[in-house]
Amino acid sequence: GDSVTQMEGPVTLSEEAFLTINCTYTATGYPSLFWYVQYPGEGLQLLLKATKADDKGSNKGFEATYRKETTSFHLEKGSVQVSDSAVYFCALSDPPTGANNLFFGTGTRLTVIP
């Protein structure tokens, strides 16, 4: 079945540090991959997505590349800010298998300190 495994948190970084959050997936078809962010007290916001192998999704300085050979979609940012503190969720959807629902990882809490 479809599943997402995400790097355990929490992650604490100093401002301007480099961020990597690892995500690997298992899917029966050719999934689309997503990163969602959840700020304190809020719902999920789409951060970026990639729909096919070798695609790179990017937004707000974050980026992730869809790697089919390693079944990975790691999130990176070159210089984090305090405002990036949030919980990050990796997710996939696998429409070709008839399932358009999202499978989420357990989330990684990021705290950025000044």
Place this chain on the structure above:
Amino acid sequence: ETGVTQSPTHLIKTRGQQVTLRCSSQSGHNTVSWYQQALGQGPQFIFQYYREEENGRGNFPPRFSGLQFPNYSSELNVNALELDDSALYLCASSAPTGSEETQYFGPGTRLLVL
């Protein structure tokens, strides 16, 4: 802002009661999905509705049911509430755009069952 709203924001119920949660999707989005997010976990897919018909269901018992209305609103009903139903309930709306549908989430309803 995703254009998806949910009500109420918070709710307290006792075990055995019934609850109805509401969601208003973006105009033109004819698909709505509901997710349950337990504390510290990623969201879990409950079910999806497309044009007022159930279009897929996750591993949730029949006491979780839903409705979708022509005016882009929908409901999640939970009967015979259990303590483990305490969670953040998220709805997400989407519209077909080719083979992949990005889901846009509301802020959620936090349900506490005592």
